[in-house]
Amino acid sequence: MPERGMLIVLSGPSGVGKGTVRQAMMNSGFRDFKYSVSMTTRKMRPGEVDGVDYYFRTKEQFEEEIANGQMLEYAQYVGNYYGTPLRYVNETLDQGRDVLLEIEVNGAMQVRAKCPDAAFIFLTPPDLDELKHRLEGRGTDDQATIERRVAKAVGELKMMSNYDYAVVNDKVELAVERIESIIKSEHLRVQRVLDHYTEMLTHAK
Ligand SMILES: Nc1nc2c(ncn2[C@@H]2O[C@H](COP(=O)(O)OP(=O)(O)O)[C@@H](O)[C@H]2O)c(=O)[nH]1
Numbered sequence: 425m426p427e428r429g430m431l432i433v434l435s436g437p438s439g440v441g442k443g444t445v446r447q448a449m450m451n452s453g454f455r456d457f458k459y460s461v462s463m464t465t466r467k468m469r470p471g472e473v474d475g476v477d478y479y480f481r482t483k484e485q486f487e488e489e490i491a492n493g494q495m496l497e498y499a500q501y502v503g504n505y506y507g508t509p510l511r512y513v514n515e516t517l518d519q520g521r522d523v524l525l526e527i528e529v530n531g532a533m534q535v536r537a538k539c540p541d542a543a544f545i546f547l548t549p550p551d552l553d554e555l556k557h558r559l560e561g562r563g564t565d566d567q568a569t570i571e572r573r574v575a576k577a578v579g580e581l582k583m584m585s586n587y588d589y590a591v592v593n594d595k596v597e598l599a600v601e602r603i604e605s606i607i608k609s610e611h612l613r614v615q616r617v618l619d620h621y622t623e624m625l626t627h628a629k
């Protein structure tokens with residue numbers, strides 16, 4: 425049976441660059457990880473694809489998934505539900521593959537309670553002005569939504585101390601390097617713990 429994969433939780437305010445950094449990690453040929461596609465009730469943006477960017481569902485469908493215990497975590501964010509389907513995460517970890525979740529802070533804290541061994545990384549903008557510029561530059565949200573997302577970011581940044589690591593997304597390549605080295609060292613750490621127990625059990629025989 426393969427060794428179970430590692431769960432990596434990446435959070436950070438809307439517009440900080442989580443999706444951009446994840447895409448750059450995938451393109452960089454960095455070690456294998458699988459991205460867990462979230463479920464949401466928010467409207468599809470132009471260019472988004474159901475099942476690739478999100479599983480787009482109605483509120484009723486989402487609430488049914490919750491009631492049936494199909495979500496690892498979920499939260500409401502600026503008027504919509506967002507959540508992580510449980511089955512994909514479990515199956516992929518069981519196959520020995522790492523899984524990356526890109527989720528907001530309340531959901532991340534639910535994962536922390538259920539999977540304390542996961543690596544929790546918070547991606548932060550250089551400052552709030554730059555965050556606003558990035559949201560405006562992305563052009564996916566109207567000005568009122570941008571204001572709500574920036575206001576929400578202030579509370580989210582306060583949650584940073586609940587994470588194992590904080591990474592500044594100043595330049596995408598640098599953020600990618602930082603995250604990759606965190607994941608590598610987390611793997612070494614887990615391996616050392618496993619080696620320790622294997623040795624202990626061998627001596628106990
Ligand atoms: N708790 C939770 N948050 C999620 C999930 N998927 C996405 N989010 C977060 O929900 C927030 C809004 O996402 P979205 O509307 O796609 O905006 P974007 O991340 O700025 O493109 C972001 O902080 C996402 O990281 C999920 O499965 N669970």
Ligand SMILES: Nc1ncnc2c1ncn2[C@@H]1O[C@H](COP(=O)(O)OP(=O)(O)O)[C@@H](O)[C@H]1O
Pocket residue numbers: 436437438439440441442443444445558559561562593594595596
């Ligand atoms: N390091 C960076 N420097 C400048 N712009 C960035 C950087 N990272 C991301 N961006 C831009 O910021 C916007 C938001 O990025 P995105 O990946 O959609 O954020 P998130 O997934 O966190 O909401 C996009 O237009 C993206 O091109």
